[in-house]
Amino acid sequence: MLYSVPPAKSAGNVAEVDYGFYDDVNTGMVRTSADNVSLVAGGVAGIGVGSTAVSLKYAGNTKLTTLNTGVQIAGDGTFSGNVNAGSLTKTSDTTLSILTAAENNSILKFRESTDNY
Numbered sequence: 001m002l003y004s005v006p007p008a009k010s011a012g013n014v015a016e017v018d019y020g021f022y023d024d025v026n027t028g029m030v031r032t033s034a035d036n037v038s039l040v041a042g043g044v045a046g047i048g049v050g051s052t053a054v055s056l057k058y059a060g061n062t063k064l065t066t067l068n069t070g071v072q073i074a075g076d077g078t079f080s081g082n083v084n085a086g087s088l089t090k091t092s093d094t095t096l097s098i099l100t101a102a103e104n105n106s107i108l109k110f111r112e113s114t115d116n117y
Contacts, residue, residue: 014040 008018010031017040020028026043038045048055056064065072 014038014043014045 005019008031010018012030012032014026014030016025017028017030019030020026020040027041028039030038030040030045032038032045032048036048036050038049039047044057044060046057048057052068054066055062061074063074
């Protein structure tokens with residue numbers, strides 16, 4: 001038997017989602033604004049999907065956002081395998097370090113503020 005779910009009238013509130021669970025009203029999906037929805041767990045939006053971007057959050061803080069030019073990442077990154085970068089652009093006094101995994105020691109460091117390359 002096929003059931004139809006009527007459209008929800010959204011309050012845009014993560015505390016009580018638009019489509020959720022009977023015994024867990026702050027977990028599910030909510031319309032956060034026009035053309036934007038979020039997946040919510042425990043009243044915290046985790047994944048946001050819009051007509052021009054997607055964002056991933058940790059504890060409500062955006063960590064990755066898609067842009068028309070690529071992606072924007074907030075915070076540190078830990079990678080395994082190969083990491084390729086077509087180019088790196090300095091936007092502020094930033095240090096780029098390549099660390100050994102076992103000892104967390106710099107094996108290659110670029111730092112413009114003290115001119116040691």
